Every structure is written in C-alpha cells, then in structure tokens.
Amino acid sequence: METTYISIYLMGLLLLLGVAGWLVFRQVFRSRGLEKVIAELSPKLVRGKGTAQEHYELGSAFLEKQLFAEAMKQFQKSIQADAEFAPGYNNLGYSYFRQEQYDLAIRQYKEALRLQPDYTVAWSNLGHAYERKLLLPQALEAYEKVLELEPKNDVALRRAQSLRKRVDSPNKADQARGKA
DSSP states (O other): OHHHHHHHHHHHHHHHHHHHHHHHHHHHHHHHHHHHHHHHHHHHHHHSOOOHHHHHHHHHHHHHTTOHHHHHHHHHHHHHHOTTOHHHHHHHHHHHHHTTOHHHHHHHHHHHHHHOTTOHHHHHHHHHHHHHTTOHHHHHHHHHHHHHHOTTOHHHHHHHHHHHHHHHHHHHHHHHHHHO
C-alpha cells in the first residue's frame, strides 16, 4: 500500500517536472527566435534603408519583448518607408494601447482602417481601445464590423454580446423613467 502512494507521488512529480520543463523549453525557444530576428534585422536596418516589412518585423519582435519605445520607432519607420502600410499603423496603435495612450492608439487604428477597410485585427483593436475609454457604442460598432467580416470571431462575439447588454441597459432605464 505504501509503495503505491510513493509510486503515485513520484509519477505525479515526474509529470509536474515534465510540464515545467516543456514550458521553460518553449519560452527559451520563443525568446531565441525573437533574438534571432532582432540580431538579423537590427544591423541591416541601421546600415541602410529597409523595407516597410523589415521595419514591421523588427518592431513586432520588440513589441513581443514589450520594448515599446523601440517597437514604436520601427513601426514609424515602416510607415515612413510605405505610407500605405496598414499593419504598421495597426501595430503602432497597439504599442500606444499597451502604454494606455488610447487616443493615440485610436488615431493609428483609424488610419490603418482608412488604408485597409476590411482589416479585422484593426477593427478589433479599435473596439478594445474604445472600450477602455468607455466609449461603449463606438466599441460595439467596431466589434460588429469585425463580425461582418469574420462572423465566427469568438472574441468579437463575446465582446459585442457583453457590450449590447451594457449599451441597452441605460437606454431601458431612461425609457422606464420616462414612462413613470
């Protein structure tokens, strides 16, 4: 009986160590991939003029590492390299968003959408920024646009459903007061 408990304990411990090892390995592998992108693109872009895509990729690696100032510089350079590059505006907006600069984020998302009106990620990001600013009707409108473009988008479905309840509730309360 005692050996059974010890065996179960050891198997559980091995399983826990295996999962922890896998998570550490995955994080190290991911970090090495980001470092590789940074190591390859940084020297090239410092020496000469890069493409919008190269600046975008470097900015995305910095963004993934949460180095927002460096990421923003690269996204701005991607926009300078190609003023019609919507992903550069979107990720610049996301960089602002992550720093809680929602007005600047909204401006960048809108520019990305001006260039590429069916850009669902930018619509979703715009909805999230509006939501953070408590501009609920505008957030709902953005999420509904996402659902027009991608009807099975789970995030937009959940957020739109939640926002509909929140937007409709004050309207129903106002109507009840008016009838009383």
